[in-house]
Amino acid sequence: MERIEVNARGCAHCAEKAGTSRREFITASAASAVAALLVAACGGATGATGVTGPVSLSVKISNYPALANVGGIARVDTGGSPVAVVRTGASTFAALSLICPHFGCTVGINGRAFLCPCHGAQFASTGTWIGGQPTTNLAAFTTSYDATTGVLTIT
Ligand code: FES
Structure with missing residues (x-):
């Protein structure tokens, strides 16, 4: 399996910025669940929507x-x-x-x-x-x- 570099927080998007395309990343991970976990590690983001959870x-x-x-x-x-x-x-x-x-x-x-x-x-x-x-x-x-x-x- 190809080695994929991600940033210290496991951010797939930041890996893309570093030269690994998202497609390569997901293909190499061989499981979309893994990709989803890494995206979640980026800070709980849901992409460019800026959705945040409720606070109290x-x-x-x-x-x-x-x-x-x-x-x-x-x-x-x-x-x-x-x-x-x-x-x-x-x-x-x-x-x-x-x-x-x-x-x-x-x-x-x-x-x-x-x-x-x-x-x-x-x-x-x-x-x-x-x-x-x-x-x-x-x-x-x-x-x-x-x-x-x-x-x-x-x-
Ligand atoms: S500017 Fe890209 S995550 Fe903040």
């Missing part, structure tokens, strides 16, 4: 120093689907999925914006795509902030 998080804002000021961004997930919170005002917040809508890599926080390490998609703090690899915007979740308790609920 309660975040104590004071636990994240980066959220002390308007414009601050912090990653707040605790092992589940990667989620970032952006402080948009004194008592308003946005919550964004960090699953890249291009092909499912985990997007990183880059100052007051976001950058995907896989193919370079860039997103504003609003989640709007602003450059690099063309794709759609980051998915946004619904937020509800209780100023009395300082807890942000993300659903």
Whole structure:
């Protein structure tokens, strides 16, 4: 069987970018189930749709120093689907999925914006795509902030 190189995360798409075509990859694997497993290892992506699973998080804002000021961004997930919170005002917040809508890599926080390490998609703090690899915007979740308790609920 032909040896197929994939990236450290087993991403078949990234293997394609490295010179192995998807067709070669799937043929060599001799089982579509194997290919599906590798694609899933890329970050749970479902291709370019940017579909993310539902989240249900309660975040104590004071636990994240980066959220002390308007414009601050912090990653707040605790092992589940990667989620970032952006402080948009004194008592308003946005919550964004960090699953890249291009092909499912985990997007990183880059100052007051976001950058995907896989193919370079860039997103504003609003989640709007602003450059690099063309794709759609980051998915946004619904937020509800209780100023009395300082807890942000993300659903
Ligand atoms: S996965 Fe390709 S730019 Fe993010």
